[in-house]
Amino acid sequence: MKIGILGGSGKMGQWFGRFLTENGHQVWLWGRNPSKLAPIATRLGVQAATRPDMLGDMDCLIISVPIDTFEDTLRELAPFTKPDQLVFDLCSVKERPVELMHQYLPHCRTLGTHPVFGPGAESLKGYNFILTPTTAPETDLAQGVKTWLEKQGGNVRLISPEEHDRLMSVVLGLAHFIAIVSADTLLGQNLPGISSAGGTTFRLLDTLTKSVLTEDPGLYASLQVNMPKLPKLEADFIKRATEWAELVKNGDKAEFARRMQTLKDNLARTEPGFEKAYQAMYHLNQPR
The missing domain is CATH 3.40.50.720 (NAD(P)-binding Rossmann-like Domain)
Structure with missing residues (x-):
């Protein structure tokens, strides 16, 4: 052909x-x-x-x-x-x-x-x-x-194209948004050598942020502004992030734990065996 x-x-x-x-x-x-x-x-x-x-x-x-x-x-x-x-x-x-x-x-x-x-x-x-x-x-x-x-x-x-764009708002749009904002936050801390002090969870976040920042900024900006369903999703993320941050600010350990347990229970119903993700994370971030 x-x-x-x-x-x-x-x-x-x-x-x-x-x-x-x-x-x-x-x-x-x-x-x-x-x-x-x-x-x-x-x-x-x-x-x-x-x-x-x-x-x-x-x-x-x-x-x-x-x-x-x-x-x-x-x-x-x-x-x-x-x-x-x-x-x-x-x-x-x-x-x-x-x-x-x-x-x-x-x-x-x-x-x-x-x-x-x-x-x-x-x-x-x-x-x-x-x-x-x-x-x-x-x-x-x-x-x-x-x-x-x-x-x-x-x-x-x-x-359908509509379902695709709803999915990509999460799979690409939200994932990129979280990575970019995380990178902005981490770089704003001015902590040289932070990568060498991080554990497995941080190494995963560090890998995510750095991999996204290797990409073309113009392409990623275009993706963000051309996903019509993304602004509402990112607004929801910011709202939820603010609520969780308020629990931390107020020292409300009981409510933080209750909400996290609710998330775990809901995920267990929709994705049985999700606990394997913890070991998968270690596999992805084995020290080289």
Whole structure:
């Protein structure tokens, strides 16, 4: 299959370029900066599409661009697409991108997709992949994609764009928000050598904050502001954090313990065996 990747110089575009080439597909990378794209294509052993009209010859197109430029990319791409051409997006949000693909590419076979992992993954094995079909034809397409991805070791789930965005508000949005605010708080303490004094729980928090801060600030800012359900979720988090902080401030050990026990009881009902997480945390943070 001939596959064109738009945004091919980005980290995920490069990841899919390598992955698809290794799986026997012919890959072309396209980007707005040909001089930047050429050495990447050479390194990956793929072709560089020097003109957007070349994308019309592809069997499949993968759009791997930031959400902020997604509509402009579709507008530029649309005149060169052909009927029934496969088009997938890799955005971390789904409602708006799927809506835009339907608007600009009604003649194509489009499908919202989200690889829920970063470019550090060596393969699909063990990683989550979400597909968001909205029509019967898209569902048929998604089932075929699901079968292929599962053969590569991926864990694939089909849900609506709306459900996807609700989940990502927690999985990505809230998790990133907590990590960034934690990093801001820790760095504000001005405690040199704090990492060497921390135990297992702190090492886990330290790893989380540092891993998030290695990422592109522009990308993370875009994710935060483009998740419409996230502000309400973060407001709820801040409200609950304030309530817990008040218990600490007031020295209310009994109420703190009561609330924590309630959380434990509720979690035990929904996730039996969750206590294994304590040992899992030690496994993740074994000293090197």
